Amino acid sequence: MISLADLQRRIESGELSTDAAIAQSVEAIEAHDKAIGAFVCRAENPRQQNAGPLRGIAVGIKDIIDTSDLPTEMGSPIYRGFRPRADAPAVMLLKQAGATVAGKTTTTAFAANDPTATLNPRNTEHTPGGSSSGSAAAVAAGMVPLALGTQTGGSVIRPASFCGVAAIKPSFRLLPTVGVKCFSWTLDTVGLFAAGVEDLAQGLSAMTGRAELKLGAAIESPRIGVVTQDFAGAPELAGAEALRIAVLAAERAGATVRELALPDIVAEAWRIHPTLQDFEAHRALAWEYRTRHADMPPLLRGRLDESVGILPADYDAARSVANRARKALRGMFDDFDALLTFSAPGAAPKGLASTGDPRFNRLWTLMGVPCVNVPGHVAEGGLPVGVQVIARFGNDAGALAAARFVEEAVRRM
Numbered sequence: 001m002i003s004l005a006d007l008q009r010r011i012e013s014g015e016l017s018t019d020a021a022i023a024q025s026v027e028a029i030e031a032h033d034k035a036i037g038a039f040v041c042r043a044e045n046p047r048q049q050n051a052g053p054l055r056g057i058a059v060g061i062k063d064i065i066d067t068s069d070l071p072t073e074m075g076s077p078i079y080r081g082f083r084p085r086a087d088a089p090a091v092m093l094l095k096q097a098g099a100t101v102a103g104k105t106t107t108t109a110f111a112a113n114d115p116t117a118t119l120n121p122r123n124t125e126h127t128p129g130g131s132s133s134g135s136a137a138a139v140a141a142g143m144v145p146l147a148l149g150t151q152t153g154g155s156v157i158r159p160a161s162f163c164g165v166a167a168i169k170p171s172f173r174l175l176p177t178v179g180v181k182c183f184s185w186t187l188d189t190v191g192l193f194a195a196g197v198e199d200l201a202q203g204l205s206a207m208t209g210r211a212e213l214k215l216g217a218a219i220e221s222p223r224i225g226v227v228t229q230d231f232a233g234a235p236e237l238a239g240a241e242a243l244r245i246a247v248l249a250a251e252r253a254g255a256t257v258r259e260l261a262l263p264d265i266v267a268e269a270w271r272i273h274p275t276l277q278d279f280e281a282h283r284a285l286a287w288e289y290r291t292r293h294a295d296m297p298p299l300l301r302g303r304l305d306e307s308v309g310i311l312p313a314d315y316d317a318a319r320s321v322a323n324r325a326r327k328a329l330r331g332m333f334d335d336f337d338a339l340l341t342f343s344a345p346g347a348a349p350k351g352l353a354s355t356g357d358p359r360f361n362r363l364w365t366l367m368g369v370p371c372v373n374v375p376g377h378v379a380e381g382g383l384p385v386g387v388q389v390i391a392r393f394g395n396d397a398g399a400l401a402a403a404r405f406v407e408e409a410v411r412r413m
Helices: 004-013 018-036 089-096 133-140 157-163 197-208 237-252 264-284 286-291 298-306 312-332 362-367 396-411
Strands: 039-042 058-062 100-105 146-151 166-169 189-194 223-226 256-259 338-342 371-379 383-390
Touching: 004 018, 004 197, 018 039, 018 058, 018 100, 018 133, 039 133, 058 133, 089 100, 089 146, 089 197, 100 133, 133 146, 133 157, 133 189, 157 166, 157 371, 157 383, 166 197, 166 396, 189 197, 197 371, 197 396, 223 237, 237 256, 237 338, 237 371, 237 383, 237 396, 264 286, 264 298, 264 312, 264 362, 312 362, 338 396, 371 396, 383 396
Parallel strands: 058 100, 058 146, 223 256, 223 338
Antiparallel strands: 039 100, 146 189, 166 189, 166 371, 338 383, 371 383
């Protein structure tokens, strides 16, 4: 993989030119993408900029995010050749920071259920996850040092876990979702993929102009609460082992770690996530569903067919539960710096019939809190399995700092 932070240091020192840094990614894409299929289209002559903290950094953009100079097809033939007039604000934040868009990465259709043909670079017989399939795979294969994805259920953290890369789903609305194809306006969140936690911090800081997101001195003894989300079912052996190793590593590194039971209202929020998500999806995708029903991808079409009867009263009740759960969760961070839980049930499933199960992700998306996938454990078949570090809403700097602590602790194991 290509480290964004390492590229920045080499460019700053004069060891590497911005042209050479971009050329490195272009060559890697040409060498590897035919086998992986992470990109749906590429910039013909990527323009490198000579100013900004992300100068020389090539980025991949998930293909539900608008770009003015490349099509935005949303993984669907309905939008084949669609060319937005403007870049989404998140893309402009990257460009204003000096980044160069290398191309659009594959997405499941409308960032939902139907898998792409993208392969997992760690083991091509397995899915890279979804819906941000191409962004996770592009970073894992060493094609780009940074990529944008989105998460409504588990579409950033889960593919990052499956592909063995770091990723952050920031606090809700830290990054703008204007110009991103909407699935659920209460849940959709723009996130980042990179090689490691420091790379995420550098990328997110540059995009937002928030210096506090850059990693400072390491946390010496964080207070970590371990959450197993029993209401979501049992993990697979690989998922359980990844969490066990991370807990042991954190304790050895000096963290105070103890198991934490979530309040009943938080478990109830996990249960109502699909109600809220699908009610909004029917409205966000109303034109496509009503006028191009036959052209909708089969898994998403079936999902919408099954959920067509959700009542406004059910939606209102779900929102009420979510609000109460957020308040309950907020108070729990008085005693903990971060929570540690599963990023996915286990390793990436074999084949491309499924992108995996988001059951360990969807609660945290609904809560709006920052989540970071920390790679580390490698299961049978060379398949990575990450763990998820979570912090209080708005404390993205704390989430990144705690994630780096766990990352370094696991490396020392």
